[in-house]
Amino acid sequence: MEIILALAIGILFASGVWLVLRPRSFQVITGLLLLSYAVNLFIFITGRISVNKPPLTLDETALDPALYADPLPQALVLTAIVIGFATTALYLVVLLGSRGLTGTDHVDGKEKETDE
């Protein structure tokens, strides 16, 4: 389980880094999305991997922490998803604006002569 999760996060992150370094703005935004997926997964598993354990309980008597998942990373990851979503959407708008104004989707706003 750990290995699969670690591999998934690693591959997502590596693909994200590669895409962010590409010259086209669409590739960059895809890369950013992959990066934020990887990070969200990463935050999620800092609460340790557990199956079939609720994060909250209303029962005030039996409080054995081993029976419950850590609720904090789950709360953090929700917030991080929302914020990441909003900022990526904002970047999308800038990307479209740049495409409209400069007529190219290069991240520098102009084509290089020797570009691929």
Place this chain on the structure above:
Amino acid sequence: MTSMLSEILVLPILLPLLTGALLVLVNERHHQLKYVLNQLSTLLLLVLACWLLIVTDGPATGDDLLVYLAANWVAPFGIVLVGDRLASLFLVLAALLANCALLFSYSRWAKLGVHFHTLFQLLLMGINGAVLTGDLFNLFVFFEVMLAASYGLLLHGYNITRIRAGMQYIVVNLIASVFFLLGIALVYAAAGSLNFADLARLIPELAPAQRQLMHTGAAILAVAFLTKSAMWPLGFWLPTTYSAASPPVTAMLVLLTKIGVYVVLRLNYLWFGDTAGSSAGFGNTMLLYGGLLTLAFGAIGLLASQDPGRIASYSAVISSGTLLALIGLGQDLTLSAMLFYLLSSTLAVAAFVLLTELIERIYTPTDSVLALSMEFFALDGEKEESAGVVIPAAMAFLGLAFAACALIMAGLPPLSGFIAKFSILHQLLQTPMGRGDWALLVLLFIAGLSAIISLMRFGVRSFWTAHTSQSPRLKFSEASPILLLLLVCISMAILAGPLSALLERVADDLLQTSRYIEQVMQTIAISRGANE
């Protein structure tokens, strides 16, 4: 301390939030009304910040911090807001700069696009929140609020240059946010807490494996903060962004880099100060050499730049580099001198940024600078000239203000820049000098020299060889913020004694980590109704 006083800590966050929300509802046609509301709120914020500084410094709280428990949950379970002298000082600086930038934007820049005032207030909310918060994840949220608002402001009155700069600025900061989150996750995995004070309590007792994880987390967090404060390999976004944004926005961006420095300062002393056991001094070497490289990069960049926007950018880089190197040196004695330098350089660079736009009007007396942006929004031409009173002796004002800015930025006597630099050098020379101290000393002189050369070249070109038949038209509302900023710098030089005493006490806040930890952790929830 739980007292009614600590409730005021929420106000610097709530006030801009509510004003920002209110301003969305007012139609853009009522520009005057929006501006007045915005300025009133920002003025109120300044009063609030000054009051907070007096309260945290004064006898009302004794030696206590103000701690506000959000939703009445005690630390480390809830989010806390912590007000000490350092936080209050940054609140005052932010509010002061915001007032000046806003006043400057009144005559034209604010009308250039939509929702300037709302974004401005949200930016202030983010800054104030980031300064006051005592919780790592909450810091992330406020950073995002601050950055989202700054994206909007950077693109304000958008043209091709701003879009291009914005693309890079946004991507760099989004990636920095990714690192921020990674760092938070690692710190939580290592120590199981996100509260600054709780972490500071836990760090000395960590097991070796966890300590390694904690250090990794802290280093990754530092990448995020140092990107904001433009340390050398991470700060390439800064010159492009600063020279593309509209002047009032750039003035606020100058402040944002200092918020990065603030976070580094606070967390470095709290987590890796003298009480941190075997983690003490972690990362100081990196900060020192990073700062020195930033300083060298800024000095070289400054020599190479002709354009006023770039001169201002590299001055900001130099100021960041100096501050980071001083933090890295980790000498407690230089702290108050460092804070003095921070205040003086921030105000001077902000004043210079505002001033450059006016100086450029010597070349282009008409409003051709704006013509490009104005087309997008189809504003009426005559309306744009309407606001404000024109001041007399514009050239004399520009020349004198430029000279004052240059003196402060280069650190020449008699203004505050000199006092700041002198006290840094004085403190450095008092202690036994290591290699880092010598490097910093030499680089500070080189940076000062390149600032003199660069600013003199710019001044000679602007004022002595300017062959205009008529002096530019300056509005009162454009000249007064610059004058105000410079007056603050001048009074900093005159009142250097009392100010230094205050800054000594501020530095003490940083050094007494155990006091911070105890007071935050021991603040009890307010019991309501009948006590049992």
